[in-house]
Amino acid sequence: MTGSSDSFANALAQLDDWPVETVAAAVVGPAGVLATHGSIDTQVPLASVTKPLAALAVLVAVEEEAVTLDDPAEENLLPGATLRHLLAHASGVAPERPLRSFGPAQRRVYSNVGIEFAARLVERATGMPFADYLAGAVLDPLGMRGTYLDGSPARDAVSRASDLARVLAELLTSTGLLAPETRADLATVQYPGLRGVLPGYGGQPHNDWGLGFEIRADKSPHWTGATNSPRTFGHFGQSGTMLWLDPDASLGLVALTDRAFGEWAIEAWPRLSDAVLAAAR
Template sequence: MTALDDALRAIDDWPVPHAAAAVVGPAGVLAARGPQEHPFPLASVTKPLAALAVLVAVEEEAVALDDAADPDLLPGATLRHLLAHASGMAPERPLRSFAPATRRVYSNVGIERAAEVVSVAAGMPFADYLTEAVLRPLQLSGTSLPGSPARDGISTVADLAAVLHELQTPTGLLSATTLDELRTVQYPGLRGVLPGFGGQDPNDWGLGFEIRSRKSPHWTGTSNSPATYGHFGQSGTMLWLDPEAGVGLVAVTDLDFGDWARTAWPQLSDAVLAAV
């Protein structure tokens, strides 16, 4: 048993009905534990998958990051603002709560609006576009989107590990320039609330992915570099990629996020980075 295998054994002690995890490096999966092909609800880990599809649409020139988000509701806001949670859209209702790029407001409806912009431009439901743009090219056979692109995705550890591998060792889903933008802080310096972890100043975000920076408290480990980017979901799911360590981690469960995760996820992250 390798040190990484030993680190992943920690999920056996989590107070959850089922859990699975994988560590991913540039060459692929380095270690895995639990049912790799079992479908789990993603909750907000749906968002980075949706963001990848939106960015494919940008590269196909169906949309542009500078396209208007919603001229009537969000004057001045763009698709880029929506992906970076900087549009000023309220969290759960299509309401304007701030001017664009003045506050980081984590918004489910903002991501849904970004998906709608792509759906209209592509002339097809967003779930179908996600399938054509991301799921089929990456052969994510265990992933589906039966509802909201902000929180209703279903996937497996094997599929999410494939996503992390694509981000580390690109095969052409997105260009190097777009990948750099994805993991670069958009509208630096914005403060806001990180759900489950309170106010952060700044609350850095890329395009559909949260960026670790110097946030505290946080759901990744104390050893994760500030360049770490990823996402977690209220259904007990998380994934991150630390480009400085050259490794990524995905862990999924079927127990909602809570105090158990605030302790277990950072501990697992630190154990994985120590093993690497």
């Protein structure tokens, strides 16, 4: 990566043309934040960008040996499924209801319920509300003072771009929140080859997912840029939020808005992603 702060700032300038009232973005490299734009300390609902934060907390619980990735997910409802399946959206649980739709690792079913089940396993093991565990395990260590969870661990966090930039920085150049092996695992495709629907983008023959993070792979269409590497991982939310990290470029991007995901984002997010990656070259 050789881009200058000015080149990244120029790439982010296109956010001024987005059809939103509030927008904030940050570009992050191995040395930290490289450029920002907009109200980076303004708090917004994250919607599904909550999921990777929840996953990080679950993985801290794994490293603390409170739970294991092989723990049963919900034996009566999802026989054979594990915590790993839940984090990878491969448990077979339905998207919004505690119903079994497939067997484990048969289909990638993007599920809010699955992430809620994963958080519940941590609650049972630690005796703590998941919001408190998330704060102690992830938010406080990373100095994310503008972030909190108020409701579902799948969709009800509130945060700001400055805080999520800290998450990207931690994943690029760790301060020790997670072991290197765990960081590699979360960004590695779990149960390769599963078909599934990527919300907003339709069916994908390879709907690849890591542990709480979506992996770009060969998905098309996609919300990242045409020049993002297949190893890019991240998440987007229906509240108009997104973040990704591209290991091949050693670069991360977060962009938060106050407008719900729609056609505007389908057009704007890939364009921004490609401009940021171009600025790095």
